[in-house]
Amino acid sequence: MLAILENNFDYSIYTYRTYVVSSGDDLSTQKAVEFEDTIAQQKDSKELTENYAIVTIPRARRVHQSYLTAPFSTLHCFWTCLLVLLGRHPNQRPLPTQYTSKHPDIIISNGPAVAVCMILAAKFIRFFIYCFRWASGRGSKPEISRLRTVYVESWARVRTLSVSGRILLPIADKFLVQWLPLAGRRAWWGMKESEYCGWVVL
Incomplete structure (x- = not known):
């Protein structure tokens, strides 16, 4: 996952990161x-x-845990995950004052069940933000443009999607695969493709 940030990430845009x-x-x-x-050494900045x-x-399911x-x-x-996305988790430090929202702009994940929980939580919050803004007549901008989700399927999945992948294919805003046989997959007709x-990500 860090390879994505290292090679294709603009730190001048996404200036605050939560792992x-x-x-x-x-x-x-x-x-x-x-x-x-x-990053701090390369940019020669202690602020980073x-x-x-x-x-x-907590894990969604531990190894050998009972169903x-x-x-x-x-x-x-x-x-x-909801607490994290709302900025209310105890481990989160207060955001600098220049940030106008506690919601992240983008969520990138390649984990198993935890990724499912995180992306579902993002969709859950976006749904209520949309409903609130629609009911108040303020439209969907700007908060609805945050909490965009990207799921990267495991490198080990060459021809078939993982269970997490099958769940998130119709849900994630962008679904990335690392092998050509998985390109163009759809949850059902008319949905976006992988x-x-x-x-x-290895």
Whole structure:
């Protein structure tokens, strides 16, 4: 995932970044810190080290967890994702005053069940924002333009989509695949297609 940010990311536009990792994933946390330190050194700016946050959320389903209890842990994960997207998670630091919204502009994910919870949470918030603005006669801009979602299918999926991928294909704003056989997939007729982007996440 960090390879996407390293090669195709404009830090002058997306000046604040929040990394969301599952509980117990210490390696991803370490990689995110190292990545931000590298950016700060390249840009020669100490301010960049304060322009990110790392938030740990519970797993939607732990390895070997019973399917009987999985719905409860998934709901817990979904609720935590809502808090993150609303800027109310305890691990999140207050945003600088120049930011007018606590909602992220874009969400990029390639995780399994956690990605499903995060993207569904984004759609949930966008739906209520749209309904509120429509009911108040203010249209859909500008808040509805935030919370855009991008899902990157696993590099290991060559010919078939993962379970998370099949769930998110009709939901994510942009669905990227890393192998040509998966390009052009649709959830059903008339829906947007998956897009081939090459190898970006291993």
